Amino acid sequence: MATFFLMIIYLAFISLGLPDSLLGTAWPIMQSDYDAPLETAGVIFMIIAGSTIVSSLISGKVLARYGTGKITLVSCILTAGALFGFALSPSLIWLILCAIPLGIGGGAVDSGLNNYVAAHYKAHHMSWLHCFWGVGATLGPMIMAPFITGQEAWRQGYMTVAGIQFGLVIVLFVTLPLWKRAPQGGSASSQEASIGAAAETAEGEIALSQPKKPLQVKGVKLALATFLFYCAVEATMGLWGSSFLVNVKDMTAAAAAQWVSLFYAGITIGRFITGFITFKLTNRMLIRVGQMMTLAGAVLMILPLPTSFALAGFMIVGLGLAPIFPCMLHETPERFGKKHAGSIMGFQMAFAYTGSTFMPPLLGFIAAYATIGIFPSYIVICALAMLLFSERLNGMMKKRQELKQSHPNTVAS
Numbered sequence: 001m002a003t004f005f006l007m008i009i010y011l012a013f014i015s016l017g018l019p020d021s022l023l024g025t026a027w028p029i030m031q032s033d034y035d036a037p038l039e040t041a042g043v044i045f046m047i048i049a050g051s052t053i054v055s056s057l058i059s060g061k062v063l064a065r066y067g068t069g070k071i072t073l074v075s076c077i078l079t080a081g082a083l084f085g086f087a088l089s090p091s092l093i094w095l096i097l098c099a100i101p102l103g104i105g106g107g108a109v110d111s112g113l114n115n116y117v118a119a120h121y122k123a124h125h126m127s128w129l130h131c132f133w134g135v136g137a138t139l140g141p142m143i144m145a146p147f148i149t150g151q152e153a154w155r156q157g158y159m160t161v162a163g164i165q166f167g168l169v170i171v172l173f174v175t176l177p178l179w180k181r182a183p184q185g186g187s188a189s190s191q192e193a194s195i196g197a198a199a200e201t202a203e204g205e206i207a208l209s210q211p212k213k214p215l216q217v218k219g220v221k222l223a224l225a226t227f228l229f230y231c232a233v234e235a236t237m238g239l240w241g242s243s244f245l246v247n248v249k250d251m252t253a254a255a256a257a258q259w260v261s262l263f264y265a266g267i268t269i270g271r272f273i274t275g276f277i278t279f280k281l282t283n284r285m286l287i288r289v290g291q292m293m294t295l296a297g298a299v300l301m302i303l304p305l306p307t308s309f310a311l312a313g314f315m316i317v318g319l320g321l322a323p324i325f326p327c328m329l330h331e332t333p334e335r336f337g338k339k340h341a342g343s344i345m346g347f348q349m350a351f352a353y354t355g356s357t358f359m360p361p362l363l364g365f366i367a368a369y370a371t372i373g374i375f376p377s378y379i380v381i382c383a384l385a386m387l388l389f390s391e392r393l394n395g396m397m398k399k400r401q402e403l404k405q406s407h408p409n410t411v412a413s
C-alpha cells in the first residue's frame with residue numbers, strides 16, 4: 001500500500017511540474033498570436049505565482065478539514081481546467097483569468113503532497129519527490145515543442161498537457177477512498193513514533209513558553225536573501241530562456257523549447273545524483289559547488305561565443321541549481337536550531353515564492369525598454385548575489401561554531 005501511494009504521489013508531482021515550463025516555452029509564438037508586449041508573459045507568470053502563494057498560505061486549514069486526497073483531486077481539476085482554458089483563450093484577459101486557478105491548484109497540490117509524504121514516509125523520499133517535479137518540468141517543453149512550429153499550434157500543446165492532467169484526475173478519483181487506508185508514520189515502529197511524538201510535544205511546550213522571534217536569529221535574513229535569488233535564477237531561466245534563444249541567438253521556437261527542456265533536465269538529473277553525493281559531501285559544500293556552477297554557466301551565456309556555448313551554459317546552470325534548494329532546506333535546523341526551524345522554514349518558502357513571483361517579471365519590464373539580450377547579464381547578477389549572501393552566511397556560521405567550541409556554554413543565536 002505504501003509503495004502504491006508513493007507511485008501516485010510521484011505521478012502527481014510530475015503533473016505539478018508539467019505546466020511550470022509551458023508558458024516560457026510557448027510565449028515567443030503566443031506573443032505574436034496575441035500581438036502582446038514582451039513583458040506580458042511576466043505579468044501572467046506573476047499572477048500564477050501570486051495565486052500559488054495565497055493557496056500555500058491557506059492550505060494548512062483546508063487540508064486539516066478536507067484531507068489530502070480530496071484537496072489533491074480538486075486541485076488537479078483546477079489545474080487541468082486552467083490549462084484547457086489557456087488552450088481556448090480568445091484574448092489576454094482570458095489567459096490572466098485562467099492563470100488564477102492554475103496557481104491555486106498548483107500551490108495546494110505542492111503543500112498537500114509535501115505534508116503527506118512527511119507524515120507517511122521516510123525523510124529520504126522527500127528528496128526524490130522534488131526530483132519528479134523536475135521530470136514534469138522537463139517533459140513540458142518536450143511536449144510543447146512539436147506544436148509550436150505554426151500559427152496558434154501552441155494551443156494543441158496546452159490541450160495535450162490538459163489531457164494528461166485530466167487523466168491524473170481520473171486516477172485520483174478512483175483511488176480517493178484508499179487515501180484514508182494509507183499506512184501511518186511510514187515504516188517507523190510504534191515505539192519510535194511514541195518517542196518522537198513525546199519529544200516533539202516537550203519541545204513544543206518549551207517553544208511556547210518563550211517568545212518566538214525567528215527573524216532576530218543571526219543569519220536568517222541572509223538565508224532569506226539566498227532563497228529569493230535562487231528562485232530568481234531558476235524561474236527567470238524557465239520563463240525567458242526560450243525568448244532569449246529565439247530573439248538573440250536566432251533559434252527556432254521548437255529548438256529553443258528543447259534547450260529549455262534540457263535546462264530542467266539538468267535540475268532533475270542533478271537532484272537525482274545529489275541524493276547519492278550527500279553520503280560523501282556536506283550540504284554546505286554541495287550548496288557552494290552548485291552556486292559556483294550556476295555562476296559559471298551564466299557567464300558562459302554572456303560571453304560573445306558561438307551559440308553552442310550559450311546552450312552549454314543552459315545545461316550547466318540547471319546542473320548547478322540542482323542541489324542548492326533541497327540542501328538549503330535540509331540545513332535549516334542545523335543552522336538556526338530546531339526551536340525556530342519551523343517558523344524559519346515558512347519564511348524561507350515565502351521568500352522563495354517572492355523571488356519566483358517578482359524577479360522574472362522585472363526582467364520582462366526591463367527588456368521591454370532595452371532588449372531581451374540583457375537576459376544572461378540578469379542571470380549573472382542574481383547568481384552572484386545568491387553566492388555572496390550564501391558565503392556571508394557560511395562565514396557567520398563558521399564563526400558561531402568556533403565560538404561554541406571555545407566557549408561550550410555559550411549559545412549563539
